[in-house]
Amino acid sequence: MRRVTTGHGSVRGYAGTSISTLVKETGLPKSAFYHHFESKAGLLSAVMAQGAQGFFDAMREAQRNPPAGGTPRERLGWYLQKTGEVFTHREEFIRLLLVLVMSNEAAEAPEAMRTVIAVRDEGRDHMRHMIRSSFIGEGEDAANTVADALAHFGMAGFDGAVVSLQSEDGKPISEFMEQLADAMVAIGEALIAGR
DSSP, X not given: OOOOBOTTXXXXXXXXXXXXXXXXXXXXXXXXXXXXXXXXXXXXXXXXXXXHHHHHHHXXXXXXXXXXSSOHHHHHHHHHHHHHHHHHHSHHHHHHHHHHHHOHHHHTOHHHHHHHHHHHHHHHHHHHHHHHHHHGGGOHHHHXXXXXXXXXXXXXXXXXXXXXXXXXXXXXXXXXXXXXXXXXXXXHHHHHHTO
16 A cells, blocks of 8 residues: 655655545545445455455465474474565555554444454464464374464464564564464463373
């Protein structure tokens, strides 16, 4: 999504960009804008949904040939490193998702929230798949238990890494993914030991 600037060169961002400005910038008549999108959040959710599709397609492609054998830590580390690599080439989609989630206007736009929920569900399903595949050597029941228990945690860790990267905290995504893999495997192994 291109940034809209004022005549003084300052960036308005999402909250400061009116529908009138969007209509002017896109060249669409206002009636066409509202025909296709119920709101500004609706436009953003449509752009984000398209980005999400590309992101998840790229993830599936990058993770097409997972390593055979190895420990749960080695396998989960590989999956998360691939996730980080895909993110570095498609970070706009995640940025749009965060804007939608954090925007009060988006919370009041049903079409936007439906898109956010669908994208988050797909992300959690993919996280569950990565965790399950990493722990499958421990048996199906154990792998399913760990994947179900840690899918939300894995998403929260990835979300935090994204926010940190956007804040330019100075750590590369690969370091965050290594630490996330360490934490998730430690928790997963403790869950298995406690069964």
